[in-house]
Amino acid sequence: MERINNVKSSVTASPKSAPAQPNTLTVVDNRSGKTYSFPIDTNNFVKAEAFAQIKDGQGEPLRLYDPGYTNTINCTSSICYIDGDKGILEYRGIPIEQLAERAEFLEVAYLLIHGNLPTPQQYSVWKRKVMKHTYLNQDLGEMMKTFRYDAHPMGMLISSMAAYSTLHPEANPALRGADVYKDRKLVNKQIYRIIGTIPTIAANAYRHRIGRNFNKPNSSLDYIENFLVMLDQLGAERMRPHKVIVKALNILFILHADHEQNCSTSAVRHLASSGVDVYSALAGGVAALYGPSHGGANEAVLRMLEEIGSPENIPRFIEEVKAKKRRLMGFGHRVYKNYDPRAKIIKRVAEEVFQVVGKEPLIEVATRLEEIALKDEYFVKKKLYPNVDFYTGVIYKALGFPTDMFPVLFAIPRTVGWLAHWHEFIRDKEFKIVRPRQNYVGKRNQPYEDEKNRKFVDNFLDTYESAVSRRREKSLIE
């Protein structure tokens, strides 16, 4: 991994007339008249720390302001590469198209975490170890049964991952010391356990939601087959999931496995930076993924398509989007300013799935919506293209998944990406607690006033009140 040299030693404060060095950024602070020269890394960035050399009259370092991290690099990584303008996505340098076409999901998991494709022997050890860890701790299974019948499965997933932490104190830096993750065998154990049991937790969440008992995993099956059987098996019947459905999920899992510093992966790194255990860090990752701007978008897309209902309603919907009354879910991306390469692959997968389970009628709305949006100046100008979530929902619906399971189907494979980044980060020599600065614009040095001297400020304190509350309040005796 190439990193830039110690920037501090390269920063110079020199007179304006000094000749500019190649591959440097020259900054003139017009307040002091000083000129600074910062090295530009071959990967086209300058270390933010360099700017701290520039100080104001009070000696305060100059900060960089970037809400939403739209132009900030937060780490050095060699897991995933994206070229958003060209629509390129690679895992460890291998194009996503090749992986989707030829690899198995667990092989990709190995690639993401260990950095290279496994040999046949390594792959067989890896698969055996992951599948050996598909059994879920009984207590966690019992806890999952206590959720309300209509609990959102992402809520169950977040809570189960957090509860998981309580079952493994031996892997918790807060309890066993900060060095616990220096033990590589212990680290591997958590990786096998989490990749192994995430489909079991997801299947339990689904079964709980539909009022059926939990199926036990079958470690002799393939990873995806095992997941599908846990979802669907009733009683003693024997099942072998259809190969087209297995292939489709295999591709969807590969496409969702990683996407460099997206919101949830950054959240996992952020949490792990405090030294919290991997289960708690991942619980935060699942929570971040749940949001409709991120992994919850596939669910939001489906709800949007259902609301549009049929192609003739699209123009009115597009007008509302352009008037900024709503967003076209499944379109746009922070990084891709071109067609998301994953969306192209998913469109093909949809056709294959429809051959087996029948066509989902909403596909007509989705394809027409895409056609219209891609020709509309609003979307063209802003470089808004379909992203990974635009077509996944339609496939999941055709496969009979309830809409609220869609983000869960994203979370299973993304767990691998989170673990790959966690694995990289805990061994990173630049590992440090993530702690950004803020642009403070609030008051300073205010006195603590006695109650009688306080001025009235019209703060908004109302909340909604249910009919039950109103009835109860009327009955309360003063």
Ligand SMILES: CC(C)(COP(=O)(O)OP(=O)(O)OC[C@H]1O[C@@H](n2cnc3c(N)ncnc32)[C@H](O)[C@@H]1OP(=O)(O)O)[C@@H](O)C(=O)NCCC(=O)NCCS
């Ligand atoms: C993914 C997303 C959050 C990226 O956000 P971002 O990089 O912060 O981009 P912004 O929200 O600043 O959007 C840039 C411009 O495009 C518009 N835009 C972005 N996504 C849009 C969408 N899906 N529909 C309509 N307009 C959109 C914004 O209104 C903004 O317009 P403006 O410059 O006139 O204000 C955003 O595109 C989005 O909300 N998409 C829909 C949700 C989704 O599919 N998420 C899954 C991502 S894989």
